[in-house]
Amino acid sequence: MSGAAATSRSAVGELDPTERLLRSCRGEPVDRPPVWLMRQAGRYLPEYRKVREGVTFLEMCRDVERAVEVSLQPIELVGSEAVILFSDIFTPIPSMGVDVDFQPGPTIANPIRSLDQVKALRVADPLEATPFVFEILRVLRAELESRRIPLLGFAGAPFTLAAYLVEGRGSKDFSSLKRMMYAAPETLRALQAVLTEMVVGYLNAQIEAGAQAVQLFDTWAGLLAPAEYREWVLPTHTEIAQRVNRAGAPLILYVNNGAHVFDEMLESGADVLSLDWRVDVAEAARRANGSASLQGNLDPCALQQSREDIFASVRRIAEAAAAARGHILNLGHGCLPDTPVEGVRAFTDAARALGEGGSRGA
Numbered sequence: 001m002s003g004a005a006a007t008s009r010s011a012v013g014e015l016d017p018t019e020r021l022l023r024s025c026r027g028e029p030v031d032r033p034p035v036w037l038m039r040q041a042g043r044y045l046p047e048y049r050k051v052r053e054g055v056t057f058l059e060m061c062r063d064v065e066r067a068v069e070v071s072l073q074p075i076e077l078v079g080s081e082a083v084i085l086f087s088d089i090f091t092p093i094p095s096m097g098v099d100v101d102f103q104p105g106p107t108i109a110n111p112i113r114s115l116d117q118v119k120a121l122r123v124a125d126p127l128e129a130t131p132f133v134f135e136i137l138r139v140l141r142a143e144l145e146s147r148r149i150p151l152l153g154f155a156g157a158p159f160t161l162a163a164y165l166v167e168g169r170g171s172k173d174f175s176s177l178k179r180m181m182y183a184a185p186e187t188l189r190a191l192q193a194v195l196t197e198m199v200v201g202y203l204n205a206q207i208e209a210g211a212q213a214v215q216l217f218d219t220w221a222g223l224l225a226p227a228e229y230r231e232w233v234l235p236t237h238t239e240i241a242q243r244v245n246r247a248g249a250p251l252i253l254y255v256n257n258g259a260h261v262f263d264e265m266l267e268s269g270a271d272v273l274s275l276d277w278r279v280d281v282a283e284a285a286r287r288a289n290g291s292a293s294l295q296g297n298l299d300p301c302a303l304q305q306s307r308e309d310i311f312a313s314v315r316r317i318a319e320a321a322a323a324a325r326g327h328i329l330n331l332g333h334g335c336l337p338d339t340p341v342e343g344v345r346a347f348t349d350a351a352r353a354l355g356e357g358g359s360r361g362a
């Protein structure tokens with residue numbers, strides 16, 4: 001399977017960015033890897049900060065015009081080849097009956113610590129709960145159709161959402177969450193069940209509104225040992241992979257700090273596994289053995305390198321991923337506020353250069 005993908009690469013003519021991304025997700029031959037970046041719309045871009053001026057982050061997520069504008073910025077400004085809906089994994093949470101504030105990370109005034117609090121959570125019709133999300137997607141899809149740029153939707157995974165909801169804020173080790181896992185497992189199980197229900201409806205509604213692929217962010221699932229991951233996280237991923245309309249849009253699964261749970265990630269049934277920089281991509285490609293495509297995995301801090309060194313890093317990752325059935329070039333985590341714009345531009349240029357033999361333009 002992987003050998004076939006590698007040898008037929010040269011037989012494919014130049015693809016448009018939508019075909020290139022969707023074919024890579026499904027493990028079909030492509031001319032070169034597609035490229036986009038997690039958190040590609042954000043504070044590292046002066047043009048983002050300009051649109052963000054005078055409004056809160058939450059207001060911006062609900063403002064269709066502003067959200068569309070910043071979603072599109074990375075195409076022209078840094079040469080990204082996919083657009084991800086501008087929003088946050090916490091956008092659907094207020095509709096469940098939980099107040100969320102951003103300072104700048106999500107904070108929950110009344111963290112969820114009891115079964116009664118879990119039972120009070122609602123799963124609303126997504127179209128009524130967050131109509132602006134689907135309006136943003138519809139407008140984006142119309143804008144992108146003629147440019148043949150693919151549109152991505154996303155959701156936070158149940159475990160990562162639960163981590164913030166139980167802890168109340170970001171944390172190094174999420175010890176309140178782990179305490180619940182060990183001391184009140186039925187509470188965490190109920191919380192994950194209601195979050196899974198929300199995520200499935202939310203992602204399917206995004207696909208219906210025009211998302212051509214969807215990414216599930218499980219940023220904190222790597223906190224668990226493999227056995228705990230298998231018990232607490234894998235079932236949520238498997239259920240989401242089964243119930244999301246993957247024929248309409250492939251599913252990309254991102255786990256940060258997840259090198260030790262790669263085999264469990266493979267079992268999820270996701271079409272693409274998105275890896276952080278601690279993962280050896282060549283080894284991951286071997287272990288995947290044609291059953292999933294890979295995405296990643298440059299350390300966002302490596303965008304501080306010279307243009308020439310970024311080109312070399314991208315070539316190394318692409319070569320390491322050559323045995324995978326498909327590879328989407330991306331970072332191992334999101335762009336940071338101090339990420340240099342020229343570094344992001346060099347990263348996407350390096351992807352394009354892979355289609356021309358890999359070295360030009362450095």
Ligand code: CP3
Binds near residue numbers: 037106
């Ligand atoms: O990738 C994209 O460009 C799409 C937009 C996007 C945002 N957040 C915008 C955002 C996506 C996909 C996310 C996902 C997200 N949000 C995750 C999972 C991925 C990851 O980064 O691990 C998590 C854990 C969150 C929660 C969250 N939201 C945090 C921890 C923070 C604060 C940290 C930070 O970067 O400021 C946010 C706020 C946030 N989400 C911002 C943006 C652009 C910054 C808000 C601002 O402009 O002040």
